[in-house]
Amino acid sequence: MTGPAAARSQRRRRTAFLVTERERPACIRIRPGAWWLAVATVCFGAFMGQLDASIVTLTYGSLRSGFGASLAAVEWVSLAYLLSLVALLIPAGRLSDAYGRKLFYLYGFLVFSGASAACGLAPSLAVLVVFRVVQAGGAAMMQANSVALVTTSAPRERMRAALGVQAAAQALGLALGPTVGGALVSTLGWRWVFGINVPIGVVALVAGHYLLPRTRYRNPARAFDWVGLALLAMATTGLLLAVSAASGLPVAGWAVAVLFAVAAMAMWAFTRRQRRIEHPLLDLRLLRTRAVATGLFAALCGYLVLFGPLVLVPIIVTLHGHTTLTAGCVLTALPAGFALAATVADRVMPSGISDRARCVMGAVLCATALAAMLASSLSIAWLVPLLALIGTGLGLFTPANNALIMGAIPAGSSGTGGGLVNMARGLGTALGVALVALALYLGGSLGNRWALFMLLVIAILAAAGAWASPSSRTAPPASGTPGGTLPAEQHGGQEQAGGAAKRA
Structure with a gap:
């Protein structure tokens, strides 16, 4: 093969590592407690997510004085992140099922850490809000896969214990947020509230590359439902804005009613669409x-x-x-x-x-x-x-x-x-x-x-x-699992030696 075709093939080989889940080293894969290492790695994301959720509110005062903004404007630093996160969680999970949960989890860390650095360097409040939306995209890629990685890494009989450790990491991040945030804001300034995510993210990326198992079961995405994503985002955003507006914001009553109506209609349209299209964003059989x-x-x-x-x-x-x-x-x-x-x-x-x-x-x-x-x-x-x-x-x-x-x-x-x-x-x-x-x-x-x-x-x-x-x-029927029967190793922990190299 010569000419342009050979050049394209060479470029694909060079970039293949960017879209390929790497197997764990054999010395880690065959360890009896390898699944605990995977759970510990997921705890990095659980900790960071809750730390970020509880730490950012402590920057409001500094942001108001630093950018000369009102409290209502500063609140969008949190609101934009939350609205984007809720809207993107299911799409991120669906794409992860198709292309690899380890891959999306690691890229989520990369996006989250990079956006955190950008937030810390933001020259204006508007730029900060934009990068918070990007940060939410990375957080969605992590959070949509955190529970899945835990449950598919741990043995079935230890799954509850593994989920307990992950929940404890979330609680620890939530508990340390006010203390760490207060110390950072009062000493180094509000920018380091976002900067602290960067070193944690670097450590988590390295750990995830070596300690997380590859995806063993995938659910191919033949077509992505962008219309469904827009309807889901409209429904969740409308609901949260309506509840927030009803909590004392200077918004007319008719506007609150309109927001609730928009949220209800968007959710109805989303549900109807998911039932009718061939490749839905959310398989409603799961909810049945x-x-x-x-x-x-x-x-x-x-x-x-x-x-x-x-x-x-x-x-x-x-x-x-x-x-x-x-x-x-x-x-x-x-x-x-x-x-x-x-x-x-x-x-x-x-x-x-x-x-x-x-x-x-x-x-x-x-x-x-x-x-x-x-x-x-x-x-x-x-x-x-x-x-x-x-x-x-x-x-x-x-x-x-x-x-x-x-x-x-x-x-x-x-x-x-x-x-x-x-x-x-x-x-x-x-x-x-x-x-x-x-x-x-x-x-x-x-x-x-x-x-x-x-x-x-x-x-x-x-x-x-x-x-x-x-x-x-009991699990509903799904592609790759005829009749809804779960593979025996769905929640199996570490791979055994001999043939494990292919499953990583």
């Missing part, structure tokens, strides 16, 4: 599986209960005459309880307790703690232990609920399933902040109590969703 549908509903409620106190508790503590630093220390009890329960529950609880039972126990514990908080004086002496109990309940609930969802999703669609889980988390996060703000705005002097009552109702709904989940996990 009871374990997936009830699990996603419960996941949304759980993350709403987790993030609602992040808005509510500082207000309660400062109203009692304490400082913001004290409020941050009090609030740390919640993610600390979450991290502790997520990591040690498997060791202290009887092994015969099912995922469904753990979900119900965790949600009931949350509801009990919120009911006690609602009846208490809301002093620090009450808040600290009750927040720790809420965190403990969520630490029991979240890994088991994620295990129920992912156990009901075929291996070829695990990236899409991970995107659904993280979309539920993103919506729960946003609604936890927005609905608490709405309760505070509408409740007047009793706003704190109304917000607590709302969180109590949500915790009860999470318990109901967990109770409605089936006790056994």
Whole structure:
């Protein structure tokens, strides 16, 4: 072969490494605990995502003074990121199922770290918001694959423990965010709030290249549904903007109603399109599986209960005459309880307790703690232990609920399933902040109590969703898994020696 054809072939060979998942070194692949190394690598992304979520709000004051902007304008630094992340999670998961989850996860780290560096160097607020959207694209590529990589790396009997470690990494990032952010802003400046992501991202890229397994099951994407992506983005953006606008922003009532209507119509059009086209963005058969549908509903409620106190508790503590630093220390009890329960529950609880039972126990514990908080004086002496109990309940609930969802999703669609889980988390996060703000705005002097009552109702709904989940996990039919039968090694851990080289 000579001439232009030979030149094109040579260029393809040179760039093949950019689109090819590399196998792990044999010395790592055959280790009995190789799956733990993969889980630890995924924890980098889990930690970074939650650290970034809880750290950026501390830059608002510096951004306002540095760019001479209003608070409403500065809030778009967070809002643009959140809206983009929620809209891109399912598409990122779908493409990952087709082209490789390890590949997309590593590229997600690359995009996230590069955009973080650009955010730290942004010359204006508008440029900062643009790079936050790019950063959200990288975060979507990571988050859509984090749960999938954990569940397809860990042995089935250790999947809940692995998801617990990942959830603990998220809680640690959430807990350290206020402390690290406050220290960085007060010493090095707001730009280092974004710059801190870069060295962590470099370490994670190297670790992921050597420690993450290649994708063993793929679900080819014959055509990408760009119209479906636009409808999904319109639905999620409209919903979050409507709830935010109803929480006290100077927006006319008719505009809020229009936003809700647009969100509802876009979601109806998205659902209708996914049922009719040959290659949908989201296979709705996944949502017809009871374990997936009830699990996603419960996941949304759980993350709403987790993030609602992040808005509510500082207000309660400062109203009692304490400082913001004290409020941050009090609030740390919640993610600390979450991290502790997520990591040690498997060791202290009887092994015969099912995922469904753990979900119900965790949600009931949350509801009990919120009911006690609602009846208490809301002093620090009450808040600290009750927040720790809420965190403990969520630490029991979240890994088991994620295990129920992912156990009901075929291996070829695990990236899409991970995107659904993280979309539920993103919506729960946003609604936890927005609905608490709405309760505070509408409740007047009793706003704190109304917000607590709302969180109590949500915790009860999470318990109901967990109770409605089936006790056994069955997966719907999917391409590559005829009749819905899951391959035996869907959640298999490390590959065995002899033939493992091809599967990496």
